Amino acid sequence: MNNRDKNFTVAKVGKRMEQVDASIARYLRALDQADREEGDVAEAKSLRLKEKIAGLRRQMQALKEMAQQVQAAPDQQVSLTDPDARSMATSGRGTGVVGYNVQIAVDAEHHLIVAHEVINQGHDRSQLAPMAHKAKEATGCEQVTALADRGYFSGDQVLSCEGTGVAPIVPKVLTSSGTKRGLFARQDFIYDAEHDHYTCPAGAQLTKIHRRTDHTEDFDRYRHLSACFTCPLRPRCTPTQRRIIKRWENEDVLDRMQARLDRMPEAMGVRRQTVEHPFGTLKAWMGATHFLTRTLDKVRTEMSLHVMAYNLKRMITIFGVGQLMEAIRT
Numbered sequence: 105m106n107n108r109d110k111n112f113t114v115a116k117v118g119k120r121m122e123q124v125d126a127s128i129a130r131y132l133r134a135l136d137q138a139d140r141e142e143g144d145v146a147e148a149k150s151l152r153l154k155e156k157i158a159g160l161r162r163q164m165q166a167l168k169e170m171a172q173q174v175q176a177a178p179d180q181q182v183s184l185t186d187p188d189a190r191s192m193a194t195s196g197r198g199t200g201v202v203g204y205n206v207q208i209a210v211d212a213e214h215h216l217i218v219a220h221e222v223i224n225q226g227h228d229r230s231q232l233a234p235m236a237h238k239a240k241e242a243t244g245c246e247q248v249t250a251l252a253d254r255g256y257f258s259g260d261q262v263l264s265c266e267g268t269g270v271a272p273i274v275p276k277v278l279t280s281s282g283t284k285r286g287l288f289a290r291q292d293f294i295y296d297a298e299h300d301h302y303t304c305p306a307g308a309q310l311t312k313i314h315r316r317t318d319h320t321e322d323f324d325r326y327r328h329l330s331a332c333f334t335c336p337l338r339p340r341c342t343p344t345q346r347r348i349i350k351r352w353e354n355e356d357v358l359d360r361m362q363a364r365l366d367r368m369p370e371a372m373g374v375r376r377q378t379v380e381h382p383f384g385t386l387k388a389w390m391g392a393t394h395f396l397t398r399t400l401d402k403v404r405t406e407m408s409l410h411v412m413a414y415n416l417k418r419m420i421t422i423f424g425v426g427q428l429m430e431a432i433r434t
Contacts, residue, residue: 112173121171189202189224190204205225212378219238229257262357288337304347305340308328310328310347324353325351326348333346
Protein backbone atom coordinates (compact mmCIF):
# COMPACT_ATOMS: atom_id res chain seq x y z
CA MET A 105 0.00 0.00 0.00
CA ASN A 106 1.03 3.56 -0.64
CA ASN A 107 0.54 6.71 1.42
CA ARG A 108 -2.77 8.36 0.49
CA ASP A 109 -1.23 11.78 1.10
CA LYS A 110 1.21 11.11 -1.74
CA ASN A 111 -1.50 10.26 -4.24
CA PHE A 112 -3.04 13.13 -6.17
CA THR A 113 -6.19 13.43 -8.27
CA VAL A 114 -7.99 16.51 -9.58
CA ALA A 115 -10.46 16.35 -6.70
CA LYS A 116 -7.77 15.78 -4.04
CA VAL A 117 -5.62 18.67 -5.26
CA GLY A 118 -8.65 20.96 -5.40
CA LYS A 119 -9.69 20.04 -1.86
CA ARG A 120 -6.17 20.54 -0.49
CA MET A 121 -5.91 23.93 -2.17
CA GLU A 122 -9.19 24.96 -0.54
CA GLN A 123 -7.86 23.84 2.86
CA VAL A 124 -4.60 25.77 2.40
CA ASP A 125 -6.53 28.84 1.25
CA ALA A 126 -8.71 28.68 4.35
CA SER A 127 -5.63 28.32 6.59
CA ILE A 128 -3.93 31.32 4.96
CA ALA A 129 -7.07 33.43 5.46
CA ARG A 130 -7.27 32.37 9.12
CA TYR A 131 -3.61 33.21 9.77
CA LEU A 132 -3.94 36.55 7.98
CA ARG A 133 -6.81 37.49 10.30
CA ALA A 134 -4.71 36.46 13.29
CA LEU A 135 -1.77 38.47 11.94
CA ASP A 136 -3.93 41.55 11.49
CA GLN A 137 -5.03 41.26 15.10
CA ALA A 138 -1.44 40.73 16.32
CA ASP A 139 -0.26 43.83 14.42
CA ARG A 140 -2.73 45.95 16.38
CA GLU A 141 -1.25 44.74 19.66
CA GLU A 142 1.93 46.08 21.30
CA GLY A 143 4.77 44.44 23.15
CA ASP A 144 7.40 41.74 22.66
CA VAL A 145 4.85 38.90 22.84
CA ALA A 146 2.79 40.41 20.03
CA GLU A 147 5.92 40.91 17.91
CA ALA A 148 7.02 37.30 18.38
CA LYS A 149 3.49 36.13 17.56
CA SER A 150 3.48 38.19 14.34
CA LEU A 151 6.81 36.66 13.32
CA ARG A 152 5.50 33.10 13.84
CA LEU A 153 2.35 33.85 11.88
CA LYS A 154 4.33 35.30 8.98
CA GLU A 155 6.47 32.15 8.87
CA LYS A 156 3.36 29.96 8.83
CA ILE A 157 1.77 32.04 6.07
CA ALA A 158 4.98 31.84 4.01
CA GLY A 159 5.04 28.06 4.46
CA LEU A 160 1.41 27.75 3.39
CA ARG A 161 2.06 29.85 0.30
CA ARG A 162 4.92 27.52 -0.63
CA GLN A 163 2.49 24.63 -0.19
CA MET A 164 0.00 26.39 -2.46
CA GLN A 165 2.65 26.87 -5.14
CA ALA A 166 3.60 23.19 -4.90
CA LEU A 167 -0.07 22.21 -5.20
CA LYS A 168 -0.48 24.40 -8.30
CA GLU A 169 2.49 22.65 -9.89
CA MET A 170 1.05 19.26 -8.90
CA ALA A 171 -2.31 20.24 -10.40
CA GLN A 172 -0.56 20.76 -13.75
CA GLN A 173 1.08 17.31 -13.48
CA VAL A 174 -2.27 15.70 -12.64
CA GLN A 175 -3.99 17.38 -15.59
CA ALA A 176 -1.22 16.17 -17.90
CA ALA A 177 -1.38 12.55 -16.64
CA PRO A 178 -3.32 10.11 -18.91
CA ASP A 179 -5.74 9.15 -16.12
CA GLN A 180 -5.39 12.45 -14.24
CA GLN A 181 -3.78 10.78 -11.24
CA VAL A 182 -0.23 10.98 -9.86
CA SER A 183 1.33 8.76 -7.16
CA LEU A 184 4.72 9.73 -5.72
CA THR A 185 5.55 6.58 -3.74
CA ASP A 186 4.78 4.14 -6.56
CA PRO A 187 4.10 5.76 -9.95
CA ASP A 188 1.87 2.85 -11.06
CA ALA A 189 -0.27 2.69 -7.89
CA ARG A 190 -3.74 4.17 -8.09
CA SER A 191 -6.54 5.12 -5.73
CA MET A 192 -8.89 2.16 -5.24
CA ALA A 193 -12.63 2.48 -4.67
CA THR A 194 -13.78 1.38 -1.21
CA SER A 195 -17.19 1.31 0.45
CA GLY A 196 -16.30 3.33 3.57
CA ARG A 197 -15.88 7.08 3.41
CA GLY A 198 -12.31 8.17 4.07
CA THR A 199 -11.00 4.59 3.83
CA GLY A 200 -9.58 4.80 0.31
CA VAL A 201 -6.48 2.74 -0.45
CA VAL A 202 -3.73 3.62 -2.89
CA GLY A 203 -2.41 0.42 -4.41
CA TYR A 204 -3.43 -2.24 -6.93
CA ASN A 205 -6.57 -4.15 -7.84
CA VAL A 206 -6.05 -7.93 -7.67
CA GLN A 207 -8.38 -10.15 -9.69
CA ILE A 208 -8.69 -13.90 -9.12
CA ALA A 209 -10.90 -16.64 -10.56
CA VAL A 210 -11.37 -19.60 -8.22
CA ASP A 211 -12.59 -23.11 -9.05
CA ALA A 212 -15.69 -23.72 -6.92
CA GLU A 213 -15.00 -27.47 -6.53
CA HIS A 214 -11.36 -27.54 -5.42
CA HIS A 215 -10.91 -23.86 -4.44
CA LEU A 216 -7.84 -23.50 -6.63
CA ILE A 217 -6.98 -20.13 -8.14
CA VAL A 218 -7.22 -20.87 -11.86
CA ALA A 219 -6.54 -17.34 -13.13
CA HIS A 220 -5.36 -14.07 -11.68
CA GLU A 221 -4.42 -10.57 -12.75
CA VAL A 222 -3.17 -7.36 -11.17
CA ILE A 223 -4.42 -4.06 -12.57
CA ASN A 224 -4.31 -0.45 -11.41
CA GLN A 225 -7.88 0.46 -12.25
CA GLY A 226 -9.87 1.45 -9.19
CA HIS A 227 -12.97 -0.57 -10.16
CA ASP A 228 -13.95 -4.04 -11.43
CA ARG A 229 -16.49 -3.10 -14.11
CA SER A 230 -14.23 -3.98 -17.06
CA GLN A 231 -12.88 -7.27 -15.64
CA LEU A 232 -15.78 -9.74 -15.94
CA ALA A 233 -15.14 -10.96 -19.49
CA PRO A 234 -11.29 -10.95 -19.35
CA MET A 235 -11.17 -12.96 -16.11
CA ALA A 236 -13.94 -15.36 -17.19
CA HIS A 237 -12.17 -16.07 -20.48
CA LYS A 238 -8.85 -16.60 -18.66
CA ALA A 239 -10.53 -19.07 -16.30
CA LYS A 240 -12.17 -20.91 -19.19
CA GLU A 241 -8.85 -21.20 -21.01
CA ALA A 242 -6.99 -22.31 -17.87
CA THR A 243 -9.49 -25.02 -16.98
CA GLY A 244 -9.99 -26.24 -20.54
CA CYS A 245 -13.76 -26.35 -20.03
CA GLU A 246 -16.04 -25.70 -22.98
CA GLN A 247 -18.65 -24.09 -20.72
CA VAL A 248 -18.07 -22.17 -17.49
CA THR A 249 -20.37 -20.25 -15.16
CA ALA A 250 -18.80 -17.03 -13.86
CA LEU A 251 -20.15 -15.75 -10.55
CA ALA A 252 -19.30 -12.17 -9.60
CA ASP A 253 -20.63 -9.45 -7.33
CA ARG A 254 -22.37 -6.21 -8.35
CA GLY A 255 -19.06 -4.40 -8.77
CA TYR A 256 -18.51 -6.39 -11.97
CA PHE A 257 -21.86 -5.52 -13.52
CA SER A 258 -21.50 -4.03 -17.00
CA GLY A 259 -23.83 -4.62 -19.91
CA ASP A 260 -20.97 -4.52 -22.40
CA GLN A 261 -18.99 -7.07 -20.37
CA VAL A 262 -21.96 -9.44 -20.15
CA LEU A 263 -22.47 -9.04 -23.90
CA SER A 264 -18.78 -9.90 -24.49
CA CYS A 265 -19.38 -13.26 -22.77
CA GLU A 266 -22.34 -14.11 -25.00
CA GLY A 267 -21.67 -17.05 -27.30
CA THR A 268 -18.17 -17.70 -25.92
CA GLY A 269 -19.02 -20.56 -23.56
CA VAL A 270 -19.11 -18.22 -20.54
CA ALA A 271 -22.39 -17.85 -18.64
CA PRO A 272 -22.02 -14.88 -16.28
CA ILE A 273 -24.19 -14.46 -13.20
CA VAL A 274 -23.91 -10.94 -11.79
CA PRO A 275 -26.62 -9.07 -9.85
CA LYS A 276 -27.76 -5.89 -11.58
CA VAL A 277 -26.74 -2.55 -10.15
CA LEU A 278 -29.84 -0.68 -8.98
CA THR A 279 -29.07 2.98 -9.61
CA SER A 280 -32.54 4.52 -9.77
CA SER A 281 -32.99 7.50 -7.44
CA GLY A 282 -36.77 7.15 -7.72
CA THR A 283 -36.86 4.26 -5.24
CA LYS A 284 -35.53 6.50 -2.47
CA ARG A 285 -38.33 8.94 -3.26
CA GLY A 286 -40.95 6.19 -3.05
CA LEU A 287 -41.45 5.91 -6.82
CA PHE A 288 -41.86 2.70 -8.80
CA ALA A 289 -38.51 1.34 -10.02
CA ARG A 290 -37.82 0.05 -13.51
CA GLN A 291 -38.03 -3.49 -12.14
CA ASP A 292 -41.73 -2.90 -11.38
CA PHE A 293 -42.43 -2.73 -15.12
CA ILE A 294 -42.76 -6.21 -16.65
CA TYR A 295 -41.34 -6.71 -20.14
CA ASP A 296 -43.14 -8.94 -22.66
CA ALA A 297 -40.52 -10.11 -25.15
CA GLU A 298 -43.06 -11.65 -27.52
CA HIS A 299 -45.05 -8.45 -27.99
CA ASP A 300 -42.18 -6.04 -27.21
CA HIS A 301 -43.93 -3.93 -24.60
CA TYR A 302 -43.82 -3.20 -20.87
CA THR A 303 -46.75 -3.56 -18.46
CA CYS A 304 -46.76 -0.92 -15.74
CA PRO A 305 -47.95 -1.46 -12.11
CA ALA A 306 -51.35 -0.03 -13.12
CA GLY A 307 -51.73 -2.56 -15.94
CA ALA A 308 -51.16 -0.20 -18.90
CA GLN A 309 -48.96 -1.36 -21.78
CA LEU A 310 -46.00 0.84 -22.69
CA THR A 311 -45.04 0.48 -26.35
CA LYS A 312 -41.85 1.37 -28.14
CA ILE A 313 -41.33 4.88 -29.49
CA HIS A 314 -40.09 4.67 -33.08
CA ARG A 315 -36.49 5.75 -33.42
CA ARG A 316 -35.64 8.79 -35.46
CA THR A 317 -33.42 8.30 -38.49
CA ASP A 318 -30.63 10.27 -36.80
CA HIS A 319 -30.91 8.21 -33.58
CA THR A 320 -27.43 7.39 -32.27
CA GLU A 321 -28.26 6.05 -28.80
CA ASP A 322 -28.11 2.32 -28.04
CA PHE A 323 -31.45 2.11 -26.22
CA ASP A 324 -35.16 2.36 -27.00
CA ARG A 325 -37.88 4.25 -25.13
CA TYR A 326 -41.28 2.86 -24.13
CA ARG A 327 -44.34 4.85 -23.07
CA HIS A 328 -48.15 4.97 -23.13
CA LEU A 329 -49.61 7.94 -24.98
CA SER A 330 -52.50 8.71 -22.64
CA ALA A 331 -52.76 6.35 -19.64
CA CYS A 332 -50.42 8.36 -17.40
CA PHE A 333 -52.57 11.51 -17.50
CA THR A 334 -55.47 9.92 -15.58
CA CYS A 335 -53.59 7.15 -13.73
CA PRO A 336 -54.29 7.11 -9.95
CA LEU A 337 -50.77 5.67 -9.36
CA ARG A 338 -49.01 8.49 -11.18
CA PRO A 339 -47.84 10.25 -7.93
CA ARG A 340 -46.02 6.99 -7.07
CA CYS A 341 -44.63 6.59 -10.57
CA THR A 342 -43.28 9.84 -12.00
CA PRO A 343 -43.11 13.57 -11.21
CA THR A 344 -43.52 14.29 -14.95
CA GLN A 345 -46.59 14.00 -17.15
CA ARG A 346 -45.64 10.63 -18.60
CA ARG A 347 -43.44 7.72 -17.43
CA ILE A 348 -40.85 6.62 -20.00
CA ILE A 349 -38.87 3.36 -19.68
CA LYS A 350 -35.53 2.97 -21.40
CA ARG A 351 -34.39 -0.42 -22.69
CA TRP A 352 -30.87 -1.19 -23.90
CA GLU A 353 -30.79 -2.69 -27.40
CA ASN A 354 -29.04 -5.79 -25.97
CA GLU A 355 -31.18 -6.00 -22.84
CA ASP A 356 -32.19 -9.57 -23.72
CA VAL A 357 -28.66 -10.63 -22.76
CA LEU A 358 -29.18 -9.15 -19.28
CA ASP A 359 -32.63 -10.75 -19.06
CA ARG A 360 -31.12 -14.18 -19.72
CA MET A 361 -28.48 -13.55 -17.06
CA GLN A 362 -31.16 -12.50 -14.57
CA ALA A 363 -33.06 -15.71 -15.36
CA ARG A 364 -29.91 -17.72 -14.53
CA LEU A 365 -29.60 -15.86 -11.23
CA ASP A 366 -33.28 -16.49 -10.43
CA ARG A 367 -32.74 -20.23 -11.03
CA MET A 368 -29.65 -20.16 -8.79
CA PRO A 369 -30.60 -18.03 -5.74
CA GLU A 370 -27.62 -19.38 -3.81
CA ALA A 371 -25.17 -18.00 -6.42
CA MET A 372 -23.86 -15.09 -4.33
CA GLY A 373 -23.40 -17.34 -1.33
CA VAL A 374 -21.35 -19.74 -3.45
CA ARG A 375 -19.33 -16.80 -4.76
CA ARG A 376 -18.52 -15.54 -1.27
CA GLN A 377 -17.43 -18.89 0.14
CA THR A 378 -15.40 -19.65 -3.00
CA VAL A 379 -13.45 -16.47 -3.70
CA GLU A 380 -13.34 -14.62 -0.38
CA HIS A 381 -11.45 -17.38 1.43
CA PRO A 382 -8.41 -17.29 -0.90
CA PHE A 383 -8.36 -13.49 -0.67
CA GLY A 384 -8.45 -13.62 3.12
CA THR A 385 -5.71 -16.25 3.23
CA LEU A 386 -3.44 -14.31 0.88
CA LYS A 387 -3.93 -11.07 2.81
CA ALA A 388 -3.07 -12.86 6.06
CA TRP A 389 0.14 -14.19 4.50
CA MET A 390 1.10 -10.83 3.05
CA GLY A 391 0.61 -8.89 6.26
CA ALA A 392 -0.43 -5.29 6.78
CA THR A 393 1.73 -3.90 3.97
CA HIS A 394 0.35 -6.35 1.38
CA PHE A 395 2.75 -5.94 -1.57
CA LEU A 396 6.45 -5.46 -0.85
CA THR A 397 7.44 -4.43 -4.38
CA ARG A 398 6.65 -1.34 -6.42
CA THR A 399 5.53 -0.73 -10.02
CA LEU A 400 2.96 -2.83 -11.82
CA ASP A 401 5.30 -5.42 -13.42
CA LYS A 402 7.00 -6.26 -10.12
CA VAL A 403 3.72 -6.43 -8.23
CA ARG A 404 2.35 -8.82 -10.86
CA THR A 405 5.39 -11.06 -10.37
CA GLU A 406 4.97 -10.96 -6.59
CA MET A 407 1.28 -11.85 -6.91
CA SER A 408 2.11 -14.79 -9.19
CA LEU A 409 4.40 -16.20 -6.47
CA HIS A 410 1.65 -15.84 -3.86
CA VAL A 411 -0.86 -17.61 -6.12
CA MET A 412 1.58 -20.43 -6.84
CA ALA A 413 2.23 -20.91 -3.11
CA TYR A 414 -1.49 -20.89 -2.34
CA ASN A 415 -2.26 -23.47 -5.04
CA LEU A 416 0.61 -25.71 -3.91
CA LYS A 417 -0.74 -25.73 -0.35
CA ARG A 418 -4.24 -26.46 -1.64
CA MET A 419 -2.98 -29.37 -3.76
CA ILE A 420 -1.05 -30.77 -0.79
CA THR A 421 -4.33 -30.70 1.15
CA ILE A 422 -6.21 -32.36 -1.72
CA PHE A 423 -3.69 -34.98 -2.89
CA GLY A 424 -1.12 -35.24 -0.11
CA VAL A 425 2.62 -34.63 -0.45
CA GLY A 426 3.42 -38.02 -1.97
CA GLN A 427 0.92 -37.92 -4.82
CA LEU A 428 1.74 -34.27 -5.55
CA MET A 429 5.51 -34.94 -5.78
CA GLU A 430 4.84 -37.91 -8.05
CA ALA A 431 2.63 -35.79 -10.29
CA ILE A 432 5.31 -33.05 -10.44
CA ARG A 433 7.99 -35.57 -11.46
CA THR A 434 5.84 -36.90 -14.27
